[in-house]
Amino acid sequence: MTKAQSSFLKFAERHFRLSGKALIENGHPYFVPTDALEAQSDQWPDGYLSFSHYDYLGLMHHPRTIAAAKAALDIHGTGVGASRLVGGERRAHQRLEADLADFLGVGGTLSIISGYLTNVTLIGHIAGQRDLVIVDELAHNSIMMGCRGGKFGFMTFPHNDLEALDQILEEHRATYGRVLIVTEGLFSMDGDITDLPRLMEIKEKHDAWLMLDEAHSYGVLGSTGRGLCEHFGIDPRRIELAVGTLSKSFASSGGFIAADADVIEWLRFTLPGFIFSVGLSPATTASAHTALEILREEPERVTRLRATSRSFLKLARSAGLNTGDAIGEAVVPILFPTAEECVFVADALMQQGIYAPPVVHVGVPKDLPRIRFFLSHTHSQRDIERAIRVISAAVSEFRNKEMRPVAE
Incomplete structure (x- = not known):
């Protein structure tokens, strides 16, 4: 390896570390082969469900x-x-x-x-x-x-x-x-x-x-x-x-x-x-x-998308989740107080077959980590209820764990 190549690798490593590498060193939800998840859908009781793609009108597979x-x-x-x-x-x-x-x-x-x-x-x-x-x-x-x-x-x-x-x-x-x-x-x-x-x-x-x-x-x-x-x-x-x-x-x-x-x-x-x-x-x-x-x-696809999005927003807010200023139109973020909680919830969703990766550091201020939910014409009421249920349970688990006293 030349001196120039070595310095370039050090440059890349330093900037990767500064951008939040520590959060993903032990495994992360990015660059997931979603076609593999779809193929393994039967490993989850309710199947595989994605909120990570902006196929708003459900036309990618039409x-x-x-x-x-x-x-x-x-x-x-x-x-x-x-x-x-x-x-x-x-x-x-x-x-x-x-x-x-x-x-x-x-x-x-x-x-x-x-x-x-x-x-x-x-x-x-x-x-x-x-x-x-x-x-x-x-x-x-x-x-x-x-x-x-x-x-x-x-x-x-x-x-x-x-x-x-x-x-x-x-x-x-x-x-x-x-x-x-x-x-x-x-x-x-x-x-x-x-x-x-x-x-x-x-x-x-x-x-x-x-x-x-x-x-x-x-x-x-x-x-x-x-x-x-x-x-x-x-x-x-x-x-x-x-x-x-x-x-x-x-x-x-x-x-x-x-x-x-x-x-x-x-x-x-x-x-x-x-x-x-x-x-x-x-x-x-x-x-x-x-x-x-x-x-x-079929403009009714827009109407269906709007109803689904607003239902997701209403359920999230009723569950005490922070959705910021979202109006309930296709994109609804759920914000978390820390990146650690955000990553924990995203992992809990994935464990239940729901793909919705966390957004930390890149693209948003460091004090506003979130999971974005892209709603689609194809999502059902059952889908969004399932997601909110898993998120709520994961938030409670994380916060209860954080409040436990450390054993001496």
Whole structure:
């Protein structure tokens, strides 16, 4: 091993240790082969149950989405072979993007191979040296990374504190040419939402642009799953940029941008993450498009998801569990006072065949460890009652153990 390799390994080990390695040294619930758990489902009396996947509308295993992906493979092969700008695109790309735009009520959409990449590449492309980007402090890491690499001004405001945002704009707006506000529709770590009507007032008052990350809200919020704008009854064309993902409600993978048609056409020729990346694969495009078709045909899936989510939230709160500010829309976290308790409960769930891994240190503040529960159209009332029962018993066991006097 060279000196450089040795120093690099020490660097990695040190940062792994600082990020919480001690919590997982004796076994951990991450990178679990969930297909193996599914195959061994009969080892648990009530079978295997996952709350760790955001298949909100239950379309990942729908016969139509699977059949569409298979047919696309047979006709078009496994990939598209190049970026769409230099290698040409497929008519399936055009049809998916047109139908997404129609569904969301916007001028156009542009699909990109990675949801994470969509945020990273878009923010720096929009904002320049004389501009300011202001972001909710709990926005997704992809948004933060898109900001940290830019040459523009960058500030954050306290989570969902729109009065603080208004004050920042009062103090700093005149200093910058353009201002972009970035926040999320449904926050994936907390299950809460932005007060969009108030945000629109602030945005328009200060002549700012808004970029709304609806990764977790499309297919979830609103009576027919059209996101935060439908939830609040706001015309989506009033928002400059919205970002979505195909990996959640649309049961596939990749991301997309929704905006005015002229903006989308400009991005098709200029956005680095699009023009230097390969297009969506045929199977990915077909499965996502079919999921969109099913959502449009069966909006009752959104209604069922909402009822299931709110039932989970109600049961959790009735059991004395801390769900923070979650509103009961697909994502409900349960927060714990310590990382040790959080890991203990996650392990207790796994022992009963319920996969819901803990979130500690990475992605959330160190004093707010949690287990996120992603609810799905496929979850039954029995499923959520089972989960709450196991969590409650595990919490009681852990706290009773902690209160026992240490033997002399």
